[in-house]
Amino acid sequence: ETGVTQTPRHLVMGMTNKKSLKCEQHLGHNAMYWYKQSAKKPLELMFVYSLEERVENNSVPSRFSPECPNSSHLFLHLHTLQPEDSALYLCASSLTGGGNTEAFFGQGTRLTVV
């Protein structure tokens, strides 16, 4: 248990559906991250929020829309996804403003697009 909770753990959605992934932490962290991990590939950084401001958008298609309403919560809104978007989506959090702070990861949401 890392203190970073992701829901749901598994999600199957059709290409025309709209769904949202949720991430929550109560570690007092003020930076939150979304990563995508496709099969047999390294983790790809998607979005970074620091102090509730998006500071990184790593060329992610607009069908992925992040939202950070406060420092404890992060959402990833999904719409009109493609089968190749099937992957493990991981959320992480850390303290911003320095490299001397470790990040903690949730257990991920396993997404399947059909």
Added chain:
Amino acid sequence: DAKTTQPPSMDCAEGRAANLPCNHSTISGNEYVYWYRQIHSQGPQYIIHGLKNNETNEMASLIITEDRKSSTLILPHATLRDTAVYYCIVRVAWRDDKIIFGKGTRLHILP
């Protein structure tokens, strides 16, 4: 892009020390070296990090060379549960909120 180079895979016998190398020849003065591991289909787990001194915690030891261009993660008594992909990451000290993962080293602990 990841700023580190790691061997793609390694084997280690159970009960022996596992020594995982990492090259980070372009590291700059205020960049920290971090190690994470990912057990199959789980979220990455933080192991240890350091700047220039060697570090030790309950999980592992981190040895950083004097020129800081490489480091070694040491798991002193490897168990089967240590089988995972191990990632070495370099992270800028000030306001770098990006954590970039490379391909890591797949460590197999052999019974």
